[in-house]
Amino acid sequence: MEVMKSPVVVSGGGGGGFKEEMKFESNIGVDEVRELGKIGGQTTARDGDRSMSSSPNRNDSKNSEQENHVESTRAEIGVVREENERLRMILAQMVKDYQSLKMQFFDIAQQEQSKDSNETIDNDNMIDKTELQVSLSLGTTSSGPKKEEKMNISNKISDEGELREGLTLGLDCKFEGLKEGSTYTSSENSFIESKEEEIGLPWPPGRVLKNLRSGEDDILPQAHVKKARVSVRARCDAPTMNDGCQWRKYGQKIAKGNPCPRAYYRCTVAPACPVRKQVQRCAEDMSILITTYEGTHNHSLPFSATAMASTTSAAASMLMSGSSGSSHPTILAPYSTSSLTTAAMNFNPTDVSRTSRSLYLPSQSISSTPPHPTITLDLTSTPSSLAPMSSPFNRFPSNYSSVTSRFPSSSFRFSSSESNAPLPPSWGASSKGYLNYQSYGKSQLGSFNQAYIQKPNASTLVTTPTTQHSLTDTIATATKAITADPSFQSALAAAITSIVGGGGNGS
DNA sequence: CGTCTTTGACCGGCGC
DNA sequence: GCGCCGGTCAAAGACG
DSSP: OHHHHSOOOOBOSSSSOHHHHHHHHHHHHHHHHHHHHHHHTOOHHHHHHHHHHTOOOSSTTHHHHHHHHHHHHHHHHHHHHHHHHHHHHHHHHHHHHHHHHHHHHHHHHHHHHHHHTTSOOOOHHHHTTSHHHHHHHTTSOTTOOHHHHHHHHHHHHHTHHHHHHHHHHHHHHHHHHHHHSTTHHHHHHHHHHHHHHHHTOSSOGGGGGGOSSSHHHHHOTTTTSOOOEEEEEEEOOSSSOOOSSOEEEEEEEEOTTOSSEEEEEEEOSSTTOOOEEEEEEOSSOTTEEEEEEESOOOSOOOHHHHHHHHHHHHHHHHHHHHHHHOSSOOOOOOOOOHHHHHHHOOOSSSOHHHHOOSOEEOOOOSSSSOSSOEEEEEOOOOOTTTSOOSSGGGOOOTTHHHHHHHSOSOOEEOOOTTOOSSSSOEEEEOSTTOEEEEBOOHHHHHHHHHHHHTGGGOSSOOOOOOOOOOHHHHHHHHHHHHHHOHHHHHHHHHHHIIIIITBGGGO
């Protein structure tokens, strides 16, 4: 049934025409209700789906059953519509909060600047204050040259407007996209690219032509630093994941330690796009496809590719920002959602929308000296029905143990609106080192940020149950965290994309 | 005939 | 210096 394969998206409203929006909302309804049924232990919705998908044709009560299904589906659609409305309100609140925090940040930055304009800044917090700094310091060690830092600071001043614009571009464009639909894709693309360029992800667009072969390192002072990679583990029977991009295979190798060949793909959407990906089946579980992305697209992406691109880019940005501050770049990122992943990847056979409802970001450190800093997005979690959990906060994938055995660090968890927590969802930290996405209130934002604040000092990042701060402290904390960690901005934007932006594909 | 895939060769980094 | 290994190139073949 096609509806079941459709990605779970939340309509941003005003996206495409009415027809399309209805279609999306309908899709959500089915999927979301399925999820709710899963989470809450109710199976009626799913059973209903199955009945629908299997086209019951057994007895005389068929018509009445179908009518019941139609009614229930309508009811589900209504529920989802309400949820959409709530999400929109949440999003609006997030925008407000973000703008407020941003303004506070710039005020603080200006004050700091007026104070310290002539001082040498060797504080890491200061170093992390701007995206530009991160951008320029990425690829250097944490003890990078002070001169560069100074220059970065001065550049920061001159480029502050640009930064602000870029920041605004990122989030606002998404929201614009939600409103205008048709502009969504390009907006997000521009956001992704600009953000990635700012944060210094590998293969920035401007360097593309020099990166073919061995050129890029020649022009980068931090040539010794490896490119960040984002590895996505997902169950997929197809040879490669359909992530929306066009890829051309340019090589295949048998890598050591894995009998399955590793295929090398290059993005062919644009002639000089530096993005490459490696695809390899997991040796332990052949059904798991490991796709490793490297680089940044230097072109606009089809919408179907933007979700994955934003996911990987934000994850990479987290990784890079973390690695720049620590010699052990162990980054755990609360990030993305099932809706994002399902929107990003149209795996044909084993529908990930059903098998991957949460995203785990375990430690990227597999070896002590990884050749490339890599962050792994594990989408191989199995349905909760296979691993029933008494608490929504304790829902781990059945193969989690294997994941954690490879990645000993604990993980953030960032699940989507599938959560059975009362809607609207809210940000909050759960026990057991998992960060659950539940709502977007200010206090929850503070909790979220707390998790991030721990990052610089955490070789193994574990979220701890957060304590409630006063509103002032929370805002200050949030401001600090946002400004100190550019990856948060990417994550926030990508999260929004995953939560609501998916509905922006009404275009 | 153009595009894509396959596959052996080649290159550079890294460890010993 | 040597060998291993990951990554890439490019010629040849396959395919539509």
